Amino acid sequence: MREVAIIGVGLTRFGERWEHGLRDLMAEAGLNALNDANISSDDIEMLYGGVMASGRFVGQEHIAALLADQLGFKNIPAVRVENACASGGTALRQGYITVASGIHDIVAVGGVEKMTDVTTSEATTALGGAGDQEWELAQGITFPGLYALMAKRHMHDYGTTEEQMAAVAVKNHKNAVKNKYAQFHKEITMEEVLRSKMVADPLKVFDCSPISDGAAAIILAPLEMAKKFNDTPIKILASTQATDSLSLAERESITGLRATQIAAEKAFSQAKLKPKDINLVEVHDCFTIAEILAIEDLGFYRKGKAAKATADGETALNSKLSVNTSGGLKGCGHPVGATGVKQAVEIAMQLRGEAGERQVSGAEIGMTHNVGGSGATAVVHIMKRIN
């Protein structure tokens, strides 16, 4: 198996991008990645596109060929990857596998979602498909409802509070202010989070990630070729994935995501690293409780300890462990298919020392954590800068 590196990254600004359609967003991010890698469209041998629900959001399926064509990748093989909100992270893993296997050298990975052409109600229904349609959504349990059920049990078992969860939103908005690609450029206070409208107790509007448009792109190459394109290639040390039941009820515990725990164990084993070796991590904070679960499940905190640590500021930028420097899904926005790819773009920018005001000092090794649904899929990557 060959070693794999990221040689180019690109993003669009996330947010309500009414002036751009799905194909324009993908092309914008792709062009940025091609320019970053200083590579021609003709060099790309294959495309993986992470897209969750383009059929529902814009009525377009058969999306991989469309994206390849719009990106100027003439006649190459292209495959859509759908794993709910983990579509982007899974697409990156498929790209990694393809390059590692030796079948292709230069592979593009895209992630995109255009969510604001439909009403909020239609978007919510589309996203609901990430949970168990027959046994959760059809019972009237919304997607925020699923995370609310996890939050309630976590509060019961470990004394986690609404204030501690709100601290995640406050921190991630603060980071997003420093990210020009982020949807929100406004700090929020704990009071504002706690006073925002209740969606599903204990989760309020400001505990939830927004509906967003946006795209992200990455160019992968074998590590041995990477220096030809880029002075600071980012080596992928681990790429892992795990699954679990779609419904919460069929899991032994709902105060953690087993899929995340397994993917993380495998990733640390593949990279021959421990949690203490990681300088920064982009985790899947679709809801504030999800970030608390994530940093426990990834092994940074023991179960029940992450909420207090977050409220104490341990996960703030340049603190003990910088978590979600991009602003996370909460502050940067969550165009579902794009998110997993964007997380890796953020880590690559940080490891290259190109994150500007939100730069983590001495960032050497970073991690991404992308979740599908309420935890039926988890994808983890660990990356390191190669000098």
Add this chain to the structure above:
Amino acid sequence: MLMEKASAGMWRKIDTRYNLIGSECQKCDALYFPPRIICRNCGRDTKMVPKKLSGKGTVYSFTTIRVPSDAFKESAPYNVAVVALEEGPKVEGHVIESGKKVEIGTKVKTVFRKMYVDGEEGLIHYHFKFEAL
């Protein structure tokens, strides 16, 4: 559109939904609800048989849905819970308003109730819900 698709699944598993019938592995005795064809522990190396559940259980977690999907607009706000049935499996569902407080640990039992209506002239869908004891 989404609820129509869910409705098809609703009718297919009508026995399960109306009578709370799960499945049991004859080899390891694992009990599943909703019923499964393949045992998580034993794979294909066993036989699964239908098993009726009592509908009695304990609230494992709960929340109040205040922003519902379109199909449940008339019902909101409403309580939903993950209930640990006394036979083992956990099940998600509505908890009906009965004046009794719902918390983690509250004992509940299933009752048969209207779930939602497909528009003014559409079908009325029924389902089990939970009631606090």
